[in-house]
Amino acid sequence: MSLINTRQAYGWIAIALHWVSAVGVITLYLLGEQMEEATTRPDQIAAQATHVSVGLLFITFLATRLFWSFSQPHPESLERNLWLRRLGTAVHVVFLLMVLALIVSGPLTVLSTGRPLAVFDWFAIPNPFGRVGWLHEAGEVVHKAAAKLFWPLIALHVGGALKHLVVDRDRTLVRMLWARS
Template identity: 65%
Template structure:
């Protein structure tokens, strides 16, 4: 398997960045839930610290994924139905929009509280706000929570699309994003 994408298949770099991003998003969601369900303030602060640190690490992978994607050809779609092609593009576009909203609203929720973003207690990214900005803080938290809730229907659509290609179409679309042995023609 090649490092780079071709018009037929994804390269291993795109595959690795896809799955790191997918696992990272799931981990962030679970950490966010743990934060919301924390039994006390200390547990909530610990969960939030881990959530924020993992998010900042994932930000680096998402940025790498975006830059890699922009520099690579995209494999041709195997989907013959133009409406399913458009739905897939819409879901992917909404995924990117939701990720962008989460990546902006999360740090804003912290910074608008006039707090730095602590990353694994290794370094801090200082707040651009010298004092707490209550309205911005509340808005950022609300938007962040809403975006998280809107994200899961997109994941369901994405998984349903993958299952359609695997079980109904049997066209090899899913194998493009998995590390499976491909025929020599791919």
């Protein structure tokens, strides 16, 4: 079984990165929603601290996912319809760009308040530049806009996977569930 991708199949590394990323991004999204829904200031601060801490722990993993995705060959699409194949490629690219925007804008939004990036009570990354109001506002806008893309992209992604499974009955979904020998 291959660790790396080929033109016929995904390798174990890509499959593991895909599924762990999916769980992590969903977790971070839900933590972000919890932060937005908090009704008291102490609850907001606690939810934000958890979101930031989990995000910082996960950021290296997501960056690895981005690097791996762009450095590996992708298996040839089994989609016969040119427009659906292009849509699938566009959804994947937008997903990766969304993740990149989130992992850049999230830390910048916190750092631009003048605070360090704290990871639970374990350690903190010092703030290199202090409070920068315009950067904080821009970071929040980018972070929230990228997060709003989340559910429509999930719907398109899952819908495409189900189409391949139920309608086309091809190996598209199977290729992302386990690597072939």
